[in-house]
Amino acid sequence: xxxxxxxxxxxxxxxxxxxxxxxxxxxxxxxxxxxxxxxxxxxxxxxxxxxxxxxxxxxxxxxxxxxxxxxxxxxxxxxxxxxxxxxxxxxxxxxxxxxxxxxxxxxxxxxxxxxxxxxxxxxxxxxxxxxxxxxxxxxxxxxxxxxxxxxxxxxxxxxxxxxxxxxxxxxxxxxxxxxxxxxxxxxxxxxxxxxxxxxxxxxxxxxxxxxxxxxxxxxxxxxxxxxxxxxxxxxxxxxxxxxxxxxxxxxxxxxxxxxxxxxxxxxxxxxxxxxxxxxxxxxxxxxxxxxxxxxxxxxxxxxxxxxxxxxxxxxxxxxxxxxxxxxxxxxxxxxxxxxxxxxxxxxxxxxxxxxxxxxxxxxxxxxxxxxxxxxxxxxxxxxxxxxx
Amino acid sequence: xxxxxxxxxxxxxxxxxxxxxxxxxxxxxxxxxxxxxxxxxxxxxxxxxxxxxxxxxxxxxxxxxxxxxxxxxxxxxxxxxxxxxxxxxxxxxxxxxxxxxxxxxxxxxxxxxxxxxxxxxxxxxxxxxxxxxxxxxxxxxxxxxxxxxxxxxxxxxxxxxxxxxxxxxxxxxxxxxxxxxxxxxxxxxxxxxxxxxxxxxxxxxxxxxxxxxxxxxxxxxxxxxxxxxxxxxxxxxxxxxxxxxxxxxxxxxxxxxxxxxxxxxxxxxxxxxxxxxxxxxxxxxxxxxxxxxxxxxxxxxxxxxxxxxxxxxxxxxxxxxxxxxxxxxxxxxxxxxxxxxxxxxxxxxxxxxxxxxxxxxxxxxxxxxxxxxxxxxxxxxxxxxxxx
Numbered sequence: 001x002x003x004x005x006x007x008x009x010x011x012x013x014x015x016x017x018x019x020x021x022x023x024x025x026x027x028x029x030x031x032x033x034x035x036x037x038x039x040x041x042x043x044x045x046x047x048x049x050x051x052x053x054x055x056x057x058x059x060x061x062x063x064x065x066x067x068x069x070x071x072x073x074x075x076x077x078x079x080x081x082x083x084x085x086x087x088x089x090x091x092x093x094x095x096x097x098x099x100x101x102x103x104x105x106x107x108x109x110x111x112x113x114x115x116x117x118x119x120x121x122x123x124x125x126x127x128x129x130x131x132x133x134x135x136x137x138x139x140x141x142x143x144x145x146x147x148x149x150x151x152x153x154x155x156x157x158x159x160x161x162x163x164x165x166x167x168x169x170x171x172x173x174x175x176x177x178x179x180x181x182x183x184x185x186x187x188x189x190x191x192x193x194x195x196x197x198x199x200x201x202x203x204x205x206x207x208x209x210x211x212x213x214x215x216x217x218x219x220x221x222x223x224x225x226x227x228x229x230x231x232x233x234x235x236x237x238x239x240x241x242x243x244x245x246x247x248x249x250x251x252x253x254x255x256x257x258x259x260x261x262x263x264x265x266x267x268x269x270x271x272x273x274x275x276x277x278x279x280x281x282x283x284x285x286x287x288x289x290x291x292x293x294x295x296x297x298x299x300x301x302x303x304x305x306x307x308x309x310x311x312x313x314x315x316x317x318x319x320x321x322x323x324x325x326x327x328x329x330x331x332x333x334x335x336x337x338x339x340x341x342x343x344x345x346x347x348x349x350x351x352x353x354x355x356x357x358x359x360x361x362x363x364x365x366x367x368x369x370x371x372x373x374x375x376x377x378x379x380x381x382x383x384x385x386x387x388x
Numbered sequence: 389x390x391x392x393x394x395x396x397x398x399x400x401x402x403x404x405x406x407x408x409x410x411x412x413x414x415x416x417x418x419x420x421x422x423x424x425x426x427x428x429x430x431x432x433x434x435x436x437x438x439x440x441x442x443x444x445x446x447x448x449x450x451x452x453x454x455x456x457x458x459x460x461x462x463x464x465x466x467x468x469x470x471x472x473x474x475x476x477x478x479x480x481x482x483x484x485x486x487x488x489x490x491x492x493x494x495x496x497x498x499x500x501x502x503x504x505x506x507x508x509x510x511x512x513x514x515x516x517x518x519x520x521x522x523x524x525x526x527x528x529x530x531x532x533x534x535x536x537x538x539x540x541x542x543x544x545x546x547x548x549x550x551x552x553x554x555x556x557x558x559x560x561x562x563x564x565x566x567x568x569x570x571x572x573x574x575x576x577x578x579x580x581x582x583x584x585x586x587x588x589x590x591x592x593x594x595x596x597x598x599x600x601x602x603x604x605x606x607x608x609x610x611x612x613x614x615x616x617x618x619x620x621x622x623x624x625x626x627x628x629x630x631x632x633x634x635x636x637x638x639x640x641x642x643x644x645x646x647x648x649x650x651x652x653x654x655x656x657x658x659x660x661x662x663x664x665x666x667x668x669x670x671x672x673x674x675x676x677x678x679x680x681x682x683x684x685x686x687x688x689x690x691x692x693x694x695x696x697x698x699x700x701x702x703x704x705x706x707x708x709x710x711x712x713x714x715x716x717x718x719x720x721x722x723x724x725x726x727x728x729x730x731x732x733x734x735x736x737x738x739x740x741x742x743x744x745x746x747x748x749x750x751x752x753x754x755x756x757x758x759x760x761x762x763x764x765x766x767x768x769x770x771x772x773x774x775x776x
Contacts, residue, residue: 046604047435047459067723068463068481071435073456078528093456096484098724100761140466140723156761163760165720216434332553335455335528336486372551373488373544373761 026204028055028244035248039219047071049105049208055244057109057204063116065141067098069108070208074216074365079333080346084353086360090222091336091346091368092209099132099160101339101370102234105208107133110194110201111141119143124194125150125182127175127230127290128157129339129370134194135166146191148182150175152290156374174285176296196233198299206237207244213365214242214251221251223362224313226258226352227369228344229268230292232300234367235259239307255365257313258358259304260348262287262320268297269315272305288320289340291370314357318347326350327372339370414592416443416632423636427607435459437493437596443632445497445592451504453529455486457496458596462604462753467721468734472741474748478610479724479734479756480597487520487548489727489758490622493596495521498582498589499529507531512582513538513570515563515618515678516545517727517758522582523554534579536570538563540678544762562673564684584621586687594625595632601753602630602639609639611750612701614646614740615757616732617656618680620688622755623647627695643753645701646746647692648736650675650708656685657703660693676708677728679758702745706735714738715760727758 033054045051049070074090081089094102111134114122123146124134131147138145146167149158153170161168169185171178186193196202214221221242227234235257242254261269264286271279281296307313318326320340327343330336338346345366352358421442433439437458462478469477482490499522502510511534512522519535526533534555537546541558549556557573559566574581584590602609609630615622623645630642649657652674659667669684695701706714708728715731718724726734733754740746 043431046461048461065723066463068461068484073434073436075454075456093486095488096456096486098481098484100483100488100759136719136723136725138723139720160725160761163716163719163725164723165716328551328553331524331551332527335453335524335526335552337524337548337551371488371761373548373759 025240026057026200030055030244030248033248035250039215039250042215049108049205049212052208052211055211056208057113057200059112059116063112065111065115065137066108067104067136067140069097069104071212072096074213075334075336075368077334077366080330084350084360086353086358086362086364088361088363089349090363090365091334092213092365093336093368095336095338095368095371099129099136100373101129101133102206102209102367103129103133104137105205106130106202106233107137109205110134110199111137111143113201114143114192115141119192121189121191122146122194123182123186123189123191124148125175125179127293128153128374129291130196131161131166131168132157132164132374135161135164138166139164146185148178148185150178150290152293154375160374174295175290175293176281196231202233203237203240206234207241209234209367210238210241210245214245217363219250221245221253222255222365224258224358224364225255225367226260226345226349226364227367228292228341228348229259229261230294231297232259232268232304234369235307236300236303239311254311256311257304257307258349258352258364259313259315260345261315261317262289262292262323262344263317264320265293265295266317267295268301268304269317271301272308272315277302277305289323289344291339291341292344314352316348316351316355318344318351322347331372336368337372338368339372339375342367342369345369413628414445414588418443418632418636421636423638427603427638430603437496437593437600440596440599443599444596445501445588447500447504451500453499453503453525454496455492455524455528457485457492459600460484462601463722463724463756465722465754468718472738472748474741474746474750474752476749476751477737478751478753479722480601480753481724481756483724483726483756483759487517487524488761489517489521490594490597490755491517491521492525493593494518494584494590494621495525497593498522498587499525499531501589502531502580503529507580509577509579510534510582511570511574511577511579512536513563513567515681516541516762517679518584519549519554519556520545520552520762523549523552526554527552534573536566536573538566538678540681542763548762562683563678563681564669584619590621591625591628594622595629597622597755598626598629598633602633605751607638609633609641610643610753612646612746612752613643613755614648614733614737614752615755616680616729616736617647617649618682619685620647620656620692622757623695624688624691627699642699644699645692645695646737646740646752647701647703648733649703649705650677650680650711650732651705652708653681653683654705655683656689656692657705659689660696660703665690665693677711677732679727679729680732702740704736704739704743706732706739710735719760724756725760726756727760727763730755730757733757
């Protein structure tokens with residue numbers, strides 16, 4: 001399903017030129033890297049994901065499109081962790097990125113590669129966060145971005161995308177349909193189409209979370225990495241990051257992956273629980289949590305299943321209602337205001353603890369993927385808050 | 389006007405117990421600090437403002453209320469700088485803080501001190517950002533917060549404050565009047581009133597921006613520190629930070645301060661341009677940029693004037709209209725979406741360059757104080773953006 005042939009960053013293409021697979025993987029020659037010297041060198045570098053440049057696509061300094069993203073804090077979940085009887089739960093606070101979500105990682109790597117390749121126009125479909133991130137980095141790179149949004153993207157996120165001067169096309173369609181429309185448009189215009197998990201930059205960028213977590217824990221792996229998942233790009237990247245550190249001898253394992261979806265859109269969870277080899281798409285996702293409303297995760301399922309088979313892990317679902325309750329508890333008890341997709345991940349963590357799948361002594365990292373800020377007032381209205 | 393007597397952090401009070409001045413200043417015994425060793429030690433610490441703990445109020449670890457705030461990136465202004473003929477303009481990206489603004493610095497220090505002192509209830513008046521920051525850190529500290537907002541605070545900021553479980557009191561008054569109401573309420577209830585620039589934590593926290601800037605520039609001072617100012621807390625703190633580094637021999641000067649206000653609310657600028665010893669309050673501020681709508685900056689003016697007399701600097705104004713134009717240019721050209729108060733600072737920087745007050749070769753740091761995100765849709769509506 002995924003192509004493992006070595007390619008170099010600057011020749012990266014939407015498909016592998018050899019086998020035409022749509023999922024590309026970066027390879028790095030690590031043989032010349034002295035791990036002891038490297039971790040000393042890292043300490044002299046600024047706290048950005050580019051500190052790991054030896055394990056990122058090779059780019060000339062003038063092509064690096066950066067806003068100081070990454071190296072986000074690992075914040076202990078104090079009261080929630082204690083309430084759960086778990087003392088080693090941390091939130092990787094991805095809100096503290098330039099546009100307020102972990103998608104800035106993808107954007108900095110993708111736009112840097114595209115700038116190096118001379119790309120001038122970029123098209124992508126997004127449920128919000130990726131669109132905002134690419135709009136920001138596109139503006140910094142001088143690359144014109146056209147963002148396709150499905151119908152339910154709230155005006156707050158549309159506005160933020162437009163602030164950067166991006167062209168926004170919002171369609172009366174769901175996300176899966178919008179992706180098709182964006183692809184057709186890009187092909188018709190001859191513009192570059194960003195493809196998320198299928199693209200080279202997606203996985204290569206998300207793996208930097210693994211590097212940071214390992215460095216922040218004193219060069220060791222956590223027992224679990226948990227994320228609310230749609231296409232599954234994040235955990236695929238994070239697992240690759242830990243695999244690279246394992247190959248370097250800097251950590252001793254790849255963490256188990258905890259993948260959480262909403263009850264109204266859980267194709268990955270259903271396939272995994274059934275032990276299926278392929279995923280069955282859900283035609284009409286029923287969730288108000290749009291970033292997780294991918295009914296057809298396509299190519300990512302077999303990759304994720306293989307990762308869970310190899311390194312351990314679990315998938316589970318939570319309802320939208322439980323997620324919103326969790327959002328308010330996390331804000332009120334930890335001082336961290338998260339997007340609903342993050343609340344899904346946190347609620348799912350509790351579920352895995354309740355099920356006895358995560359043990360209380362284990363070190364658990366939850367991707368705190370984004371802020372409450374840009375979430376629609378319509379979804380998270382003041383009455384809901386006052387009812388709390 | 390301001391009290392310089394040494395006090396210890398944990399005995400800090402709203403007024404000096406000796407002279408009853410309302411502006412308190414922290415003093416640190418720096419004689420035991422080996423500066424060469426210290427800057428090596430810093431590199432081993434996480435990228436948070438607490439890395440400078442030797443120059444911050446002494447607190448036991450269990451009292452530190454932190455979300456990994458501070459040590460925000462210094463992002464070069466690429467195209468704007470080039471357009472201005474200035475190549476050393478940097479944005480200190482304070483958006484990359486837990487609640488998206490530089491007020492998180494104040495909140496982490498203030499709530500830590502209050503937690504150490506056993507304070508359980510806190511009252512403050514805010515135009516938005518401070519309220520959100522204190523609500524978040526209050527929630528993490530387990531301290532109940534009541535936030536007084538004036539009439540024009542947008543629902544987006546009110547909502548964000550409520551997410552954290554804070555009590556919000558929004559009054560049909562302007563900011564200066566709301567401060568009075570909050571003070572009366574706090575006194576009547578016997579709850580702790582946070583006083584911003586008059587408080588110990590305000591100045592002590594804001595000075596960490598100076599430490600970070602100096603470290604990020606390789607232990608040297610910039611030529612200018614620029615900020616959009618209301619009460620002037622930020623630059624007072626930053627100047628104190630550079631003064632402490634100067635005393636340690638780590639930098640060779642305190643930067644000139646560039647203080648920018650809106651044309652509709654510029655009491656500091658008017659007083660400074662007239663060479664006045666005291667400020668004259670503006671009764672009816674005329675600006676839609678609420679964080680800068682302090683008509684009566686009170687005690688801060690003489691402190692700021694003294695700083696400009698001693699270290700150099702300038703004050704100027706920009707109109708709201710120019711600020712909003714600048715907001716769109718910065719987002720569209722630098723990939724940085726800022727709050728209007730930040731746009732005021734950036735537009736003011738250009739004005740000081742145009743006036744020849746800032747020379748193109750000088751190193752200029754602009755406080756990129758907050759995000760566009762939580763700014764009202766009503767102020768920054770989609771029509772305005774499309775007209776761009």
